[in-house]
Amino acid sequence: MTSEITLFVNPTAGRGRGAHAAQPAASALRAAGFSVTTVLGEDAPDALRRARQAVEAGTGALIAVGGDGMVNLALQAVAGTQTPLGVVAVGTGNDFARTLGLPVRDPAAAGRLAAEALTGGSVRAVDLGRVGERWFGTVLASGFDSRVNDRGNRMRWPSGRFTYDVAMVAELAGLKAIPYKIAFDDGPVQEIEATLIAVGNGTSYGGGMRICAGAETDDGLFDVTVVGACSRTELIKVFPKVYRGTHLGHRVVTVHRARKVELAAAEVTGYADGEPLGALPLTAECVPGAVGVLGA
Secondary structure, rough: OEEEEEEOOOHHHHHHHHHHHHHHHHHHHHOOOEEEEEOOOOOOOHHHHHHHHHHOEEEEEEEEEEOHHHHHHHHHOOOOOOOEEEEEEOOOOHHHHHHHHOOOHEEEEEHHHHHHHHHOOOOEEEEEEOOOEEOOOOEEEEEEHHHHHHHHOOOOOOOHHHHHHHHHHHHHHOOOOOOEEEOOOOOEEEEEEEEEEEOOOOOOOOOEEEEOOEEEEOOEEEEEEEEEEHHHHOOOOOOOHHOOHHHOOOEEEEEEEEEEEEEEEEOOEEEOOOOEEEEEEEEEEEEEEEEEEEEE
């Protein structure tokens, strides 16, 4: 394996933590004898182009420094290749790192772990989800949660975490069940009403909300969590349980396991790893062992 490693950095991740995290991660890699090159990019498309160039040139690993959005961008460059992915998780949610038990907001530890994995050949093959040409590592969200994201993205005030909270309250006020069409593994199309449907390759989204708590990243299957039609009061009661994963036992929640999931609903956007995929209908496929992850 080449000793040249690429740090793929989002300098604005975690309110500026990304820029500061690159240095201790790079220092840990250099101390282990690796040569480190940093890739930034003027914007997401430019950064991805540069990351793909590094992969094509034979970099020994692409190490994403940032949050789940940066990991998602890195996946577009390394999925289906022999180049392993490292993660220095310093974003807001960090759900990909949480799912795989990687260090969170400890860039020096993440850098050391990546160096040890590269030196010792400790690379874990991990499944990924794919929608068309787009890859994702954690959860594809649709329904109430994606509508909260839609609203939050349109808001100019307030900022930060409060944006999501205000958007959630506004969406709760108009809560209605969504008519979905869903099919598993090329089976028959089912027409259901649901509050949300989450397709999980990983366990969590939103910074530790364990919406697909039973998902495994190496079983070749999605865990699909369906929250059926429910009232505002019921949703408010269930919501806190998501952080522990105990919502899965609630009467309105069902879990399905499938390799392929087709979703359709009017005026619903799909989000994967927190990034917008586009309007439904969407078809997601689980691709076994699509990426090797350092130290996982």
